Amino acid sequence: MFTDFKLMDDRPVSIQVKDYMKRLITKGGLQSNQRLPSTRELSSLLNVSRNTVVMAYSDLEEEGLIYVLKGKGNYVAQAAGSVADAGQRWQVDWKQQMNDHARIAEEQDLMKRGIRSSQGMISFTSIAPDEKLFDIDNFRRAFLDRMSLEGEVLLNYGYAKGYKPLIDYLMHDMENKGVDMAGKDILITNGFTEGLDILLSVLTKNSGRILCENPTHHTAIKNFKLHGFSITGIDMEAGGISLQKLEQALSRERYDLAYLVPSYQNPTGIVMSPEKRRAVIELMSRHQVPILEDGFNEELRYSGAHVAPLIASGGGNSIVYVGSYSKILFPGLRVGWVLADKELIDYLVSVKRARSIHTSTLDQSVLYQYLHNGYFEKYLKRAKSEYKRKYELAVQCCQADIPFRDLSGDGGLHLFLAFENGFDTRQLLNICRERGVIFTPGTIFYTDGGGGNTMRLGFSRVADADIVKGIGIIGQAVKEQM
Numbered sequence: 424m425f426t427d428f429k430l431m432d433d434r435p436v437s438i439q440v441k442d443y444m445k446r447l448i449t450k451g452g453l454q455s456n457q458r459l460p461s462t463r464e465l466s467s468l469l470n471v472s473r474n475t476v477v478m479a480y481s482d483l484e485e486e487g488l489i490y491v492l493k494g495k496g497n498y499v500a501q502a503a504g505s506v507a508d509a510g511q512r513w514q515v516d517w518k519q520q521m522n523d524h525a526r527i528a529e530e531q532d533l534m535k536r537g538i539r540s541s542q543g544m545i546s547f548t549s550i551a552p553d554e555k556l557f558d559i560d561n562f563r564r565a566f567l568d569r570m571s572l573e574g575e576v577l578l579n580y581g582y583a584k585g586y587k588p589l590i591d592y593l594m595h596d597m598e599n600k601g602v603d604m605a606g607k608d609i610l611i612t613n614g615f616t617e618g619l620d621i622l623l624s625v626l627t628k629n630s631g632r633i634l635c636e637n638p639t640h641h642t643a644i645k646n647f648k649l650h651g652f653s654i655t656g657i658d659m660e661a662g663g664i665s666l667q668k669l670e671q672a673l674s675r676e677r678y679d680l681a682y683l684v685p686s687y688q689n690p691t692g693i694v695m696s697p698e699k700r701r702a703v704i705e706l707m708s709r710h711q712v713p714i715l716e717d718g719f720n721e722e723l724r725y726s727g728a729h730v731a732p733l734i735a736s737g738g739g740n741s742i743v744y745v746g747s748y749s750k751i752l753f754p755g756l757r758v759g760w761v762l763a764d765k766e767l768i769d770y771l772v773s774v775k776r777a778r779s780i781h782t783s784t785l786d787q788s789v790l791y792q793y794l795h796n797g798y799f800e801k802y803l804k805r806a807k808s809e810y811k812r813k814y815e816l817a818v819q820c821c822q823a824d825i826p827f828r829d830l831s832g833d834g835g836l837h838l839f840l841a842f843e844n845g846f847d848t849r850q851l852l853n854i855c856r857e858r859g860v861i862f863t864p865g866t867i868f869y870t871d872g873g874g875g876n877t878m879r880l881g882f883s884r885v886a887d888a889d890i891v892k893g894i895g896i897i898g899q900a901v902k903e904q905m
């Protein structure tokens with residue numbers, strides 16, 4: 424005993440000794456009422472100072488794990504060991520206890536079942552931002568600024584609705600995007616994904632059906648399934664969702680919600696044309712289907728005219744807009760927002776409070792300070808010029824090397840390629856993986872199991888030389904498979 428104690432460099436030694444002894448006690452290595460080595464003995468066994476052991480023993484006593492008998496020494500307390508013994512015998516079969524919610528989440532978990540990258544591979548699977556672009560210095564400044572202003576408050580509980588200065592900033596920003604904010608309010612969420620989850624959890628299932636673009640964001644499909652909705656996917660075409668197919672679907676069935684990603688859609692990268700935007704709103708209002716607008720990528724425009732979000736073009740109070748800083752800034756902060764009718768937000772706030780109380784105030788406040796200080800505009804300019812360059816390079820390489828049928832992607836962080844019907848991009852992936860390149864086959868984005876002939880190429884985190892090399896390898900493999 425005491426031979427496996429290993430010191431770490433960067434943690435106070437007395438805490439390490441305390442943790443080590445605590446583990447021995449709680450795991451049963453030291454029995455109740457067993458006498459512990461004296462401070463002198465333990466210091467020599469662990470090769471630390473005697474003072475360190477005195478401090479460790481004092482902390483263990485304070486935690487009730489050991490007791491002192493004057494003149495005799497330190498002993499393991501009674502309860503410490505017996506709890507560990509009792510716990511060891513009871514085994515629950517957790518797999519048996521899982522409900523459908525857990526089973527669907529597990530089945531649809533791409534991180535577990537998706538394509539794995541290994542060292543040295545060129546991976547086009549990610550559409551996360553490139554962390555090399557993050558301006559850490561300005562983030563640190565924002566953190567210090569905010570902490571010095573109201574550090575104590577930020578570390579206490581905050582409001583379910585969100586951090587007020589951030590909400591005000593977003594209100595102003597959305598107004599600048601042309602949204603009429605009268606009668607609307609904002610809830611801060613943990614990214615887009617929590618906003619979607621909360622909204623789905625409050626909706627009455629009148630029809631139990633949701634409309635969306637086909638293909639669409641995999642996480643959205645997963646959440647629709649988790650909430651028990653059936654999904655009707657409407658084909659995408661140049662300029663956005665097919666209006667003809669949308670109209671057919673709307674005249675056949677009733678729907679509780681339509682989920683749309685009008686700008687730089689995932690996975691197609693298509694921006695819905697202004698004509699389609701008008702027509703979609705008109706159709707939805709005629710058939711009384713509220714819209715959930717996902718604005719996650721809106722800022723990542725490299726060319727073409729500015730397009731306003733759907734919520735800026737009317738629609739009364741029937742459009743719920745969910746925004747996120749995950750692609751345009753830092754996904755690790757997990758900050759997004761729901762902008763919608765005040766009455767709806769009021770319910771969502773209560774659900775948010777019941778679920779997680781609120782999104783981290785510290786994260787929200789540092790983000791606010793970063794935005795307030797004007798760092799975001801600077802960052803976005805730099806990030807956009809870098810992504811634009813990569814986007815153009817990726818398009819150029821695809822056009823030169825890959826004999827695709829269609830290529831889409833008007834901006835954002837990815838391109839979408841379709842081949843002739845019958846071409847199998849999963850088979851293509853197998854060949855490319857052996858040659859050190861991976862991408863996302865399109866089927867996971869389809870609501871109906873289709874898209875076997877499609878693929879998504881995320882380029883944001885791929886170096887220029889690898890974009891050229893990787894697309895060259897994919898192109899060669901496509902030609903061999905055709």
Ligand SMILES: Cc1ncc(COP(=O)(O)O)c(C=O)c1O
Pocket residue numbers: 550613614615616617640684688689717719747748749750754758759
């Ligand atoms: C369509 C779409 N919406 C939203 C998001 C962002 O989600 P979150 O804010 O939860 O990170 C993504 C990320 O990939 C996405 O593809």
